[in-house]
Amino acid sequence: MTYGFYCRPAPDGYEPCTADTPGAMHDFNRLYRECHRGPATQPMTLPSDPHHLKDTHHP
Numbered sequence: 338m339t340y341g342f343y344c345r346p347a348p349d350g351y352e353p354c355t356a357d358t359p360g361a362m363h364d365f366n367r368l369y370r371e372c373h374r375g376p377a378t379q380p381m382t383l384p385s386d387p388h389h390l391k392d393t394h395h396p
Contacts, residue, residue: 340383342367 344351344364354361372381
């Protein structure tokens with residue numbers, strides 16, 4: 338995935354993780370929550386302040 342959003346199953350739902358974590362899958366919910374897609378932009382774009390990079394979960 339271009340944006341590096343991955344998650345894995347956890348006891349209370351899903352938790353963010355890195356791509357190489359066992360059980361990791363693409364986190365499409367996070368993609369749609371944090372990125373924007375305007376009529377002219379074909380891939381989704383990150384906001385100008387990529388706060389998601391500061392909050393990435395590293396087990």
